[in-house]
Amino acid sequence: MDKFRKGFPVLEQYTYLNTAASGLLPEKVWEFRQDHDLDFLIKAGVLKEKMGELLTEVRESVGSFFNCPANQVALVPNFSFGFNTLLEGLEKPQKALLLKQDYPSINWAVESRNFEVSYAEIDENLEQNIAEAFKKEQPDFFAFSIVQYLNGIKLSIDFFKELKENYPDTIFIADGTQYCGTEEFDFEASGLDVLICSSYKWLNAGYGNGFMLFNESIQGKVSPKALGFGSLQGKYKEREGNFIGKFEPGHLDTLNFGSLKVALELLKTMGLKEIENQLQKLLEKSKAAFEELGLLEEAVIKREQHSSIFNIKGDEKLYNSLRSQNIITSRRGDGIRISFHYFNTEKEVDFLIKQLKKFAG
Structure with a gap:
């Protein structure tokens, strides 16, 4: 939704999937x-x-x-x-x-x-x-x-x-x-x-x-x-x-x-219920795609409830490949942590998945 993205100039430059590391500063703040x-x-x-x-x-x-x-x-x-x-x-x-x-x-x-x-x-x-x-x-x-x-x-x-x-x-x-x-x-x-x-x-x-x-x-x-x-x-x-x-x-x-x-x-x-609904859509779409690509650990796949944070299988090469496309993530543990907030969109999920598939060849 446009109202969710308004006031975050950084989103004009990056696909920001890194709130779990650092949230963005809104213009109003x-x-x-x-x-x-x-x-x-x-x-x-x-x-x-x-x-x-x-x-x-x-x-x-x-x-x-x-x-x-x-x-x-x-x-x-x-x-x-x-x-x-x-x-x-x-x-x-x-x-x-x-x-x-x-x-x-x-x-x-x-x-x-x-x-x-x-x-x-x-x-x-x-x-x-x-x-x-x-x-x-x-x-x-x-x-x-x-x-x-x-x-x-x-x-x-x-x-x-x-x-x-x-x-x-x-x-x-x-x-x-x-x-x-x-x-x-x-x-x-x-x-x-x-x-x-x-x-x-x-x-x-x-x-x-x-x-x-x-x-x-x-x-x-x-x-x-x-x-x-x-x-x-x-x-x-x-x-x-x-x-x-x-x-x-x-x-x-x-x-x-x-x-x-x-x-x-x-x-x-913004409305907490609207934010919750937006995050639910993003996490369901991304989780299904990550699971299909074999990028998630079993513990995450088997749970009914989850947050909008995921750690996908990937190394420094994948991290740098995503960064070259201005997709901002974090290296955490043995994988790459991706986190969606309310200002992210389903189009950004699609763009991410496209890049992951391209990297996998």
């Missing part, structure tokens, strides 16, 4: 950033007086977008900052469950601390593997990506909601970085205790901004240790010892977090 820095240039301290108001608006926008009360939303610069701060607030040792070969920023952060760690395999039986690991290990917390960065395997939202009902004492910590912005998501109804997301990918908000969503019950289970003057500054953080303030110890960047607010407004204008 860029315009906000230009205006913000001009105000900073000529107003300086006067702009600072309005920082609290803007950050409150950002927090409320995030809460509204994902259905989470604003006083349970923390603004963080990225996933890793938020996740490590959360882990430092957990009593140790604890039993942790991870997914084998999940995103390094999850697994490395847990493995580097004094936790007793077990793993579930990522394959076509992912949900079953997790359920069996829960039954065997009874973990204190489960940290995982909703969508796998390597191959796009996507966990069922209904599955971990049901799992939480069966294991209410386990803390569920989800990375939404490869998920948020691809479909409608209701945090309050999800069963998650914590969702953490960097916003530079599918939310198209640029770098330096992210957020954490908390279930109210988590506050008695985690004791964050970070604290600073910023912990008590602004609406929702006035009370000493408040929970979200311990994830925001210093000054927050109004340029970057303001960019997040504008990006969320743009997605709302």
Whole structure:
């Protein structure tokens, strides 16, 4: 759809299939950033007086977008900052469950601390593997990506909601970085205790901004240790010892977090249901073509649900061949990762498939 592509000049030069690595910056976000820095240039301290108001608006926008009360939303610069701060607030040792070969920023952060760690395999039986690991290990917390960065395997939202009902004492910590912005998501109804997301990918908000969503019950289970003057500054953080303030110890960047607010407004204008439908069309078309060409691993082929991220069989020669046609992808693992967002089209899928067939000879 033309309305999906409007405001992304880079699409005039490239077939951009690389949102899983870096989302595009929309013109509307860029315009906000230009205006913000001009105000900073000529107003300086006067702009600072309005920082609290803007950050409150950002927090409320995030809460509204994902259905989470604003006083349970923390603004963080990225996933890793938020996740490590959360882990430092957990009593140790604890039993942790991870997914084998999940995103390094999850697994490395847990493995580097004094936790007793077990793993579930990522394959076509992912949900079953997790359920069996829960039954065997009874973990204190489960940290995982909703969508796998390597191959796009996507966990069922209904599955971990049901799992939480069966294991209410386990803390569920989800990375939404490869998920948020691809479909409608209701945090309050999800069963998650914590969702953490960097916003530079599918939310198209640029770098330096992210957020954490908390279930109210988590506050008695985690004791964050970070604290600073910023912990008590602004609406929702006035009370000493408040929970979200311990994830925001210093000054927050109004340029970057303001960019997040504008990006969320743009997605709302597009319509999450329309975005979800567009991605479903693209993933179904591309998955069928990749499968026909023998480019997908069995674990992906056999699953009913999938994201719009794929890792196809291919080496550096294929990667460079695609790049020579201005098709932007990533090398990940043993293959080439391809990711479609709402601004991509079925014509671009056809063009990609044509190039893959041409390369295969």
